[in-house]
Amino acid sequence: MTDKPPGACPLNRRPGPLAASATGSLAALALLVCIFAAPAFPAFLEETPVKRILPVISLLLLAPLALAAAPASGGGSPAPLIPREVLFGNPVKASPKISPDGTRLAYVAPNDKDVLNVFVRTLGQDDAVQVTNDTYRGIRQYFWSEDGSRILYLQDIGGDENFHVYAVDLATKVVRDLTPFQGIRATNLATDRDHPNELLVGLNIRDRRVFDMYRVDLVTGAVVLDTENPGDVEGWSTDANFVIRGATAVNAADGSTVLRLRDGKDKPWREFITWPFLEEGGPVTFAKDGKSLVIESSLGSDTTRVLRVDAASGKELAKIAQNPKADAGGVMIHPDTYEVQAVGFNYLKSEWTVLDPTIQGDFDALAKLHRGEFTVVSRDRADKRWIVVFQGDDGPVAWYLWDRAGKKGELLFVNQPELAKYQLAKMEPVVIKARDGFDLVSYLTLPVGVEPKGLPLVLNVHGGPWARDTWGYDPEAQWLANRGYAVLQVNFRGSTGLGKKFLNAGNGEWGVGAMQHDLTDAVKWAVGKGIADPKKVCIYGGSYGGYATLAGLVFTPELYACGVDIVGPSNLRTLFESIPPYWSTFKKILALRVGDVEKDDAFNKKISPLFHATKIKVPLLIAQGANDPRVNIREADQMVAAMRENKIPVTYVVYPDEGHGFARPNNRLDFYGRIDEFLAQQLGGRAEPWQKVEGSTADVR
Numbered sequence: 001m002t003d004k005p006p007g008a009c010p011l012n013r014r015p016g017p018l019a020a021s022a023t024g025s026l027a028a029l030a031l032l033v034c035i036f037a038a039p040a041f042p043a044f045l046e047e048t049p050v051k052r053i054l055p056v057i058s059l060l061l062l063a064p065l066a067l068a069a070a071p072a073s074g075g076g077s078p079a080p081l082i083p084r085e086v087l088f089g090n091p092v093k094a095s096p097k098i099s100p101d102g103t104r105l106a107y108v109a110p111n112d113k114d115v116l117n118v119f120v121r122t123l124g125q126d127d128a129v130q131v132t133n134d135t136y137r138g139i140r141q142y143f144w145s146e147d148g149s150r151i152l153y154l155q156d157i158g159g160d161e162n163f164h165v166y167a168v169d170l171a172t173k174v175v176r177d178l179t180p181f182q183g184i185r186a187t188n189l190a191t192d193r194d195h196p197n198e199l200l201v202g203l204n205i206r207d208r209r210v211f212d213m214y215r216v217d218l219v220t221g222a223v224v225l226d227t228e229n230p231g232d233v234e235g236w237s238t239d240a241n242f243v244i245r246g247a248t249a250v251n252a253a254d255g256s257t258v259l260r261l262r263d264g265k266d267k268p269w270r271e272f273i274t275w276p277f278l279e280e281g282g283p284v285t286f287a288k289d290g291k292s293l294v295i296e297s298s299l300g301s302d303t304t305r306v307l308r309v310d311a312a313s314g315k316e317l318a319k320i321a322q323n324p325k326a327d328a329g330g331v332m333i334h335p336d337t338y339e340v341q342a343v344g345f346n347y348l349k350s351e352w353t354v355l356d357p358t359i360q361g362d363f364d365a366l367a368k369l370h371r372g373e374f375t376v377v378s379r380d381r382a383d384k385r386w387i388v389v390f391q392g393d394d395g396p397v398a399w400y401l402w403d404r405a406g407k408k409g410e411l412l413f414v415n416q417p418e419l420a421k422y423q424l425a426k427m428e429p430v431v432i433k434a435r436d437g438f439d440l441v442s443y444l445t446l447p448v449g450v451e452p453k454g455l456p457l458v459l460n461v462h463g464g465p466w467a468r469d470t471w472g473y474d475p476e477a478q479w480l481a482n483r484g485y486a487v488l489q490v491n492f493r494g495s496t497g498l499g500k501k502f503l504n505a506g507n508g509e510w511g512v513g514a515m516q517h518d519l520t521d522a523v524k525w526a527v528g529k530g531i532a533d534p535k536k537v538c539i540y541g542g543s544y545g546g547y548a549t550l551a552g553l554v555f556t557p558e559l560y561a562c563g564v565d566i567v568g569p570s571n572l573r574t575l576f577e578s579i580p581p582y583w584s585t586f587k588k589i590l591a592l593r594v595g596d597v598e599k600d601d602a603f604n605k606k607i608s609p610l611f612h613a614t615k616i617k618v619p620l621l622i623a624q625g626a627n628d629p630r631v632n633i634r635e636a637d638q639m640v641a642a643m644r645e646n647k648i649p650v651t652y653v654v655y656p657d658e659g660h661g662f663a664r665p666n667n668r669l670d671f672y673g674r675i676d677e678f679l680a681q682q683l684g685g686r687a688e689p690w691q692k693v694e695g696s697t698a699d700v701r
Contacts, residue, residue, distance in 0.1 A: 102380030146196035159659020348429035394424035456683035457532035461541030492518035511607030542566035550609035562682035570639035625658030666695035
């Protein structure tokens with residue numbers, strides 16, 4: 001329940017250099033990730049650029065399978081304490097995007113009030129100008145208009161996730177709300193280089209439950225209905241002419257996903273491919289001529305493959321890419337030819353399969369430019385300049401300007417330069433065997449300068465649960481390791497990206513089932529290896545990770561010394577009942593993944609921690625955003641009430657101006673300061689003393 005970028009489901013835009021793989025059944029899963037995505041505590045801000053497909057949400061995105069031994073951290077003195085401000089404050093700069101003509105750079109940075117806004121400068125010059133003027137929550141999702149005359153961005157109010165789309169005219173500095181409709185949410189955004197004054201956007205104006213597609217004139221602001229949603233469509237696909245030609249729908253009867261196509265705007269829809277509930281797949285992009293399309297599909301395979309299929313018959317024309325251990329991840333599409341250039345796969349770490357020889361030299365050179373994994377996040381119209389992000393495990397996130405002709409990279413900036421002053425920990429991939437033989441791809445981060453024996457352990461459970469942990473810079477892992485804790489992040493069954501067998505093994509396994517057993521087995525692995533002190537283990541997580549925290553404390557209370565629950569559901573029935581109307585299409589899938597807790601009261605009580613609150617024996621800290629549309633504040637309120645009714649101590653902190661996670665840096669710093677002290681008290685680690693954070697709205701209840 002992760003989330004990069006913070007505060008919302010990622011922006012959908014096209015054409016882009018990297019196609020996110022969350023379409024068809026994948027998009028259905030991705031929406032559920034959006035519902036239960038982990039709270040947003042960004043180390044850096046980076047939207048995944050997307051293709052000519054408009055799914056409801058895009059997920060952010062090989063080594064031996066053998067169990068890795070515990071990495072050595074050495075002996076001696078612990079590393080100096082890293083201030084929370086460096087780890088969790090606003091980035092100095094982040095999320096750069098190159099203008100279509102390749103002459104300007106936009107990026108996000110704090111203004112003089114420490115609120116994130118968009119700045120624009122000329123490449124090669126020091127003439128940066130702030131072009132937006134958000135005064136409170138900060139801007140995290142933005143993009144260039146296709147003619148480079150405007151910056152478009154999304155913003156909600158207080159974390160309610162009813163995003164509006166705004167446009168800033170760079171010449172006049174005039175800001176216009178392009179979707180000025182009260183109570184609606186904008187999603188499925190797309191632009192087109194051949195239609196620079198148009199924007200496609202999904203809006204739930206007609207019916208709050210579904211998103212019709214509207215065409216917005218960026219010059220006049222006119223909003224015109226383009227394609228009406230029949231009630232079951234969650235994603236749309238456009239062709240090279242910027243015409244909606246594909247619709248990805250969810251069958252509410254059986255949870256299957258259907259891709260429908262039409263041959264033109266006024267042509268009838270026809271069913272093209274069906275992915276049954278247990279299969280994964282969806283569209284990636286139409287071919288330039290519209291006669292074929294690229295899809296991802298697990299049909300006939302455990303992992304999703306990238307395929308080219310005939311748009312008339314559905315016949316498979318070519319297998320483009322496949323990995324036996326990992327699903328297809330990012331798909332890099334040429335913005336002019338619509339050909340697949342590279343496909344990313346992530347088992348233990350991310351790797352690119354390059355398919356276009358014209359970029360092989362770029363990828364080879366980029367691999368030597370900077371340490372860590374890289375992704376092309378922005379390209380100019382001529383495809384001569386790229387913006388490339390590098391992410392290692394023990395240093396700040398870095399963005400480079402890549403000159404394709406000269407095969408040279410220029411460092412633009414890193415997100416947190418102050419991190420370079422500190423020694424960060426290494427994140428080591430490990431594969432843990434579950435009790436029934438499943439391989440659990442996990443990541444272990446150990447304190448620097450401390451012998452890795454008998455350490456206090458924090459089990460940091462990812463959200464989703466239909467998401468996954470990945471290798472790379474993680475501010476929470478660095479913070480916890482710096483405080484003296486071993487940090488273990490586990491891709492329990494039900495996590496995505498590791499094949500449909502592993503994903504579907506999590507169905508119906510919440511709370512008392514195998515998903516929670518995997519977490520238990522991982523803790524026992526760390527104890528058995530001598531890494532963790534069995535009496536000093538904390539379970540910690542946000543959203544689904546918060547649920548897993550509560551489940552761990554009530555169903556395996558002997559395992560944990562304390563818990564931290566951030567916006568986690570406690571009663572799955574009330575969670576289901578509070579889901580916003582625009583997620584109603586996915587109730588069937590949710591019920592199939594979790595179990596029908598609305599109709600089966602006994603099952604709900606069996607797996608909902610609220611009904612087992614008296615079993616909690618250790619200290620618990622709960623944090624909640626008051627405006628959370630995914631996990632309503634009632635989930636925290638009722639858990640706290642049940643504990644206090646039974647005289648079980650609990651610390652409860654509410655942020656009245658936040659939603660599903662804490663976007664404002666004042667609140668993030670307050671939140672992490674409280675956890676710093678809490679963990680030090682319960683596990684004995686180090687802490688930077690907590691002090692009142694100016695501007696935080698924390699309400700201890």
